[in-house]
Amino acid sequence: MTLLVRTGPAAGSFFGRASRSAWFAATGINGAIALMLASLPNAGWFALPWIAAMFAVSTRRLHDTGREGLWQAIPWAIAAAILGLVSLAHGAWPIAQSFWPIVNDASPGLLLVFAPMFLWLGFKRGDRGPNAFGESPD
Numbered sequence: 785m786t787l788l789v790r791t792g793p794a795a796g797s798f799f800g801r802a803s804r805s806a807w808f809a810a811t812g813i814n815g816a817i818a819l820m821l822a823s824l825p826n827a828g829w830f831a832l833p834w835i836a837a838m839f840a841v842s843t844r845r846l847h848d849t850g851r852e853g854l855w856q857a858i859p860w861a862i863a864a865a866i867l868g869l870v871s872l873a874h875g876a877w878p879i880a881q882s883f884w885p886i887v888n889d890a891s892p893g894l895l896l897v898f899a900p901m902f903l904w905l906g907f908k909r910g911d912r913g914p915n916a917f918g919e920s921p922d
Contacts, residue, residue, distance in 0.1 A: 796837055798853060801910065802844035803921040808906055810841040847917035848910035859897045866893040 802810070814834045821831040843853030870890040887894070913920055 796833075796840050798840050798843045799847075800844055800918045801848040801915075801921045802841050803848065803910065804845075804906060804908075806921065807841055807845040811838055814838045814841070842905060844917075845905045845910075847915075848921060849908050850911050850915050850917075856901065859901045862897045863894050866890050866897065 814837045818831040818834040818838070821834065824830075839853075839856065842856050846853050846855050867886060867890050870893075871886045874886055874889070910920065910922070
């Protein structure tokens, strides 16, 4: 419970640093809530605050390794390209016409894009001591 209390107030902050354990806890909780909300009919927009919180904690985790938060844009750009290519192959442009079949066909590629980033954020040791983004969270 201390971990959740320690990470809770900074859930939406893009400033500072986040430890590996704080990142795993916040990503698991925010991801589960976002998936539950996104699966409800016409309630996907309610998942946006939790998705934003996942971006925030990932930004702080990148800060802990001495990197800018924009590094997380790389897998998202690759994922957007994969979805675009798969939707063109389906002949479904714009993508909104048949989104879920496209995501289903693109899911192996999306997994290959996001899994390395997820593993790296979760297991890369942060900088010891202070860095350009603040004091060590440990």
